[in-house]
Amino acid sequence: MTKEDPPPLPAFDLFGFTPYRLAVAAKHTSDELARQYRARFGISVPEWRVLVHLAHSGEVSVRDIEARVAMEKYEVSRAAKRLREAGLIERRENPQDRRLIILSLAPKGRDMMAELLPMAKAHQAELEHRLGPAFQQLEAGLEALLKETQ
Amino acid sequence: MTKEDPPPLPAFDLFGFTPYRLAVAAKHTSDELARQYRARFGISVPEWRVLVHLAHSGEVSVRDIEARVAMEKYEVSRAAKRLREAGLIERRENPQDRRLIILSLAPKGRDMMAELLPMAKAHQAELEHRLGPAFQQLEAGLEALLKETQ
DNA sequence: ACGGATTTATCGCAATTGCAACGAAACCGC
DNA sequence: GCGGTTTCGTTGCAATTGCGATAAATCCGT
Numbered sequence: 400m401t402k403e404d405p406p407p408l409p410a411f412d413l414f415g416f417t418p419y420r421l422a423v424a425a426k427h428t429s430d431e432l433a434r435q436y437r438a439r440f441g442i443s444v445p446e447w448r449v450l451v452h453l454a455h456s457g458e459v460s461v462r463d464i465e466a467r468v469a470m471e472k473y474e475v476s477r478a479a480k481r482l483r484e485a486g487l488i489e490r491r492e493n494p495q496d497r498r499l500i501i502l503s504l505a506p507k508g509r510d511m512m513a514e515l516l517p518m519a520k521a522h523q524a525e526l527e528h529r530l531g532p533a534f535q536q537l538e539a540g541l542e543a544l545l546k547e548t549q
Numbered sequence: 550m551t552k553e554d555p556p557p558l559p560a561f562d563l564f565g566f567t568p569y570r571l572a573v574a575a576k577h578t579s580d581e582l583a584r585q586y587r588a589r590f591g592i593s594v595p596e597w598r599v600l601v602h603l604a605h606s607g608e609v610s611v612r613d614i615e616a617r618v619a620m621e622k623y624e625v626s627r628a629a630k631r632l633r634e635a636g637l638i639e640r641r642e643n644p645q646d647r648r649l650i651i652l653s654l655a656p657k658g659r660d661m662m663a664e665l666l667p668m669a670k671a672h673q674a675e676l677e678h679r680l681g682p683a684f685q686q687l688e689a690g691l692e693a694l695l696k697e698t699q
Numbered sequence: 700a701c702g703g704a705t706t707t708a709t710c711g712c713a714a715t716t717g718c719a720a721c722g723a724a725a726c727c728g729c
Numbered sequence: 730g731c732g733g734t735t736t737c738g739t740t741g742c743a744a745t746t747g748c749g750a751t752a753a754a755t756c757c758g759t
Contacts (some may be wrong), residue, residue: 407657413602415673417688425571440554454561519566538696539683543687545574611708
């Protein structure tokens with residue numbers, strides 16, 4: 400009597416699994432940008448996010464960034480440390496609440512962002528163009544997905 | 550005479566930047582799953598991907614997985630090492646080409662996948678349900694985006 | 700069938716990440 | 730206004746990641 404074959408596993412196609420598809424699409428899209436920013440400006444993705452938020456919001460604390468940029472506070476803290484060492488941002492204490500720090504763009508960081516932000520806008524425009532009508536669909540899907548999290 | 554203000558930076562909204570939105574959506578979606586898999590089975594995302602591919606394709610080499618699962622070969626190699634140490638997969642040499650290795654599910658890994666794959670299917674079904682009509686839009690958008698890469 | 704080029708998988712090392720713990724400051728109920 | 734609690738930012742440590750280098754095996758042109 401021969402040994403029984405095990406029951407077959409359920410069929411499952413990784414390529415149809417939405418979390419996988421999202422991860423691959425996001426990695427591809429991000430890596431493409433990350434390479435550009437690294438080559439041109441020497442900054443990483445977390446650093447880029449902090450800079451963009453500072454460019455948009457002026458003076459903010461680590462907590463503010465954490466709350467609005469989908470980063471953990473230690474990521475913000477370490478990104479800010481590197482950016483400070485690179486002379487791109489400045490840091491001082493908030494005199495009203497000395498637990499808080501006030502981060503802001505240094506002139507050097509401001510100059511960098513003056514060059515970087517138009518590049519980012521161009522990239523966005525090109526992506527919209529490349530995807531054509533699928534872009535609106537992607538955005539609608541992302542909107543629904545992101546709304547669940549706030 | 551006062552110092553001139555610097556020219557204002559272009560307005561740029563991070564929340565409307567598609568690569569950022571994709572990254573946040575992917576992280577949120579993946580982390581949710583990763584926590585479950587880690588808590589229930591003690592495996593990480595790279596390990597999960599290797600297991601799924603083995604469950605789907607039977608006996609494969611590192612190269613096969615690398616080519617089809619959007620992982621670098623060293624990620625596959627290290628995930629396979631951990632899975633072997635956990636007794637979930639088996640590894641032997643390919644006698645036709647001794648550079649290649651043959652990875653396959655061990656009985657223990659097979660049992661795990663018999664439990665895990667239905668959970669993944671249920672998760673997918675729930676995601677489709679939660680997103681409603683936006684799900685089809687998301688998929689159409691991802692399809693266009695992923696097609697660019699192959 | 701020989702020798703350089705290529706492919707395959709792994710690993711050393713440095714950088715990054717994630718978690719938990721920490722110290723300092725502010726808050727709050729009494 | 731005192732003392733426990735909470736918030737804020739940083740950091741130590743361990744695990745993971747990414748790059749480049751490596752060893753072993755095969756391929757391929759001659």
